Amino acid sequence: xxxxxxxxxxxxxxxxxxxxxxxxxxxxxxxxxxxxxxxxxxxxxxxxxxxxxxxxxxxxxxxxxxxxxxxxxxxxxxxxxxxxxxxxxxxxxxxxxxxxxxxxxxxxxxxxxxxxxxxxxxxxxxxxxxxxxxxxxxxxxxxxxxxxxxxxxxxxxxxxxxxxxxxxxxxxxxxxxxxxxxxxxxxxxxxxxxxxxxxxxxxxxxxxxxxxxxxxxxxxxxxxxxxxxxxxxxxxxxxxxxxxxxxxxxxxxxxxxxxxxxxxxxxx
Numbered sequence: 376x377x378x379x380x381x382x383x384x385x386x387x388x389x390x391x392x393x394x395x396x397x398x399x400x401x402x403x404x405x406x407x408x409x410x411x412x413x414x415x416x417x418x419x420x421x422x423x424x425x426x427x428x429x430x431x432x433x434x435x436x437x438x439x440x441x442x443x444x445x446x447x448x449x450x451x452x453x454x455x456x457x458x459x460x461x462x463x464x465x466x467x468x469x470x471x472x473x474x475x476x477x478x479x480x481x482x483x484x485x486x487x488x489x490x491x492x493x494x495x496x497x498x499x500x501x502x503x504x505x506x507x508x509x510x511x512x513x514x515x516x517x518x519x520x521x522x523x524x525x526x527x528x529x530x531x532x533x534x535x536x537x538x539x540x541x542x543x544x545x546x547x548x549x550x551x552x553x554x555x556x557x558x559x560x561x562x563x564x565x566x567x568x569x570x571x572x573x574x575x576x577x578x579x580x581x582x583x584x585x586x587x588x589x590x591x592x593x594x595x596x597x598x599x600x601x602x603x604x605x606x607x608x609x610x611x612x613x614x615x616x617x618x619x620x621x622x623x624x625x626x627x628x629x630x631x632x633x634x635x636x637x638x639x640x641x642x643x
Contacts, residue, residue, distance in 0.1 A: 396421040396560065396590050397442060402456035404437055404446065411437045413614045415456070419560075419607075424582055424591045426605035426622065428598065430642065434614040435594050439562050442592065443479035444472045461559070477504060480553030484565040486545035488537035488552075493520075493529050496537050496548055500556040515555055522588075523551035524581045543574025547581065554585075561585070563593040567600065579604045598638055602626055610634045 397419035404412035412434045419425050427435040440446045441454060444465065458465050465475055477500065489496050497516040498506075506512055516533070520526040525547040529540070537548055546566055553561055563582075567575040582591055582604050595601050601608055602622060609619040610633075618625060618634045629635040636642055 394421065395419060396461060397592075398457075398459040398462075399438070399441075400457040400459075402438065402441060402454065402458060404434070404441060404455075405453045406449070407451040411614050412441070415616045417609055417616055417619060419590060419592060421559075421590050422586055422588075423606040424586050424593060424604055425607045425609065426601040427592065427594045427609050427611060428596070428601050429611035429617075429637065431596075433611040435609075435611045436564050438611070439564055439592060439594050440481075442560070442562055443476050443481060445476075445481065447472065473503075477556040478558055479560045479562060480556070480558040482546070482549050482553055482561060482563045482566050485569050486542055486549050488540075488545050488548055491537060492534045493537050493540070493548060494533040497551050497555050500552060504556055519551040519555040520548075522554050522585070523547045524577065524584070525551060541574070543570050543577060546570060546574070546578060550578075550581065550585075554589075558589060560590045560592065563591060565594050565596065568596070575600070598626075598640075610637060612637070 395418040399415055399417045402412055402415040403410065415434075415438060417438075427439060429435050437446065441458060442465075446452050446454065454466070460475075460479065464470070489499060491499070494516055497519050498512045501512060501515050506515065517526060517530075520529060525544060528544060529548075532539070537545060540548060550561070567578050570578065579600065582593070585591060593605065605622045607619065608622045608625045610617045610625065612633055618629060618631050620630075625634065626638055629638065
């Protein structure tokens with residue numbers, strides 16, 4: 376059952392700077408006492424792509440996983456501060472993490488299909504959330520695969536193993552699986568790092584299409600990908616958010632020397 380605090384909220388398509396789908400306020404995160412994030416304040420606009428960039432170990436993936444509480448799966452971790460989704464605190468005691476993760480999906484660095492058929496990979500989430508009608512599942516599976524730009528490639532082999540697909544196809548299947556439960560946000564943790572240039576291009580094109588319907592936050596080490604695929608960029612360094620602005624502004628006119636040094640390749 377959906378938590379009433381997280382009932383569906385109409386998607387806002389305007390450019391009102393007062394509306395944010397995600398608001399992170401004073402976020403600190405600790406792994407067994409080691410501080411990985413320090414007082415991060417970051418707002419994410421709806422129906423846009425926000426890229427998180429920075430050197431390895433800077434905290435960007437840790438911050439990404441805070442947004443759907445995946446870090447809770449790691450023992451010895453602790454977060455302080457507040458993260459709001461549509462104005463509601465996602466760490467409130469009455470928020471079910473499973474329900475939250477249906478609203479805030481995740482795509483990982485390497486494709487991670489289940490050991491099931493293509494069809495069953497996509498149907499898994501809807502079934503878990505109470506959809507059991509075969510005709511309804513068929514419709515959800517097809518639409519999700521269409522939205523993930525892979526339907527034409529798999530429509531005749533839905534009952535084959537997901538592992539029969541190429542790496543790029545598996546990643547799009549994982550995106551379809553996330554889309555099948557109608558999320559408001561999809562988090563992507565370096566989704567193209569294991570893919571060839573052709574598959575990377577298809578994922579980037581897909582991201583551009585998906586932002587018309589949902590919000591995307593993507594971690595990437597690829598500076599050209601951040602410039603191509605995102606509307607806003609946040610630069611992290613040593614667990615701190617150094618700079619956040621439109622992607623064009625950050626890459627053409629960085630305000631801080633650390634940002635300029637990183638995007639110009641002087642370190643990282």
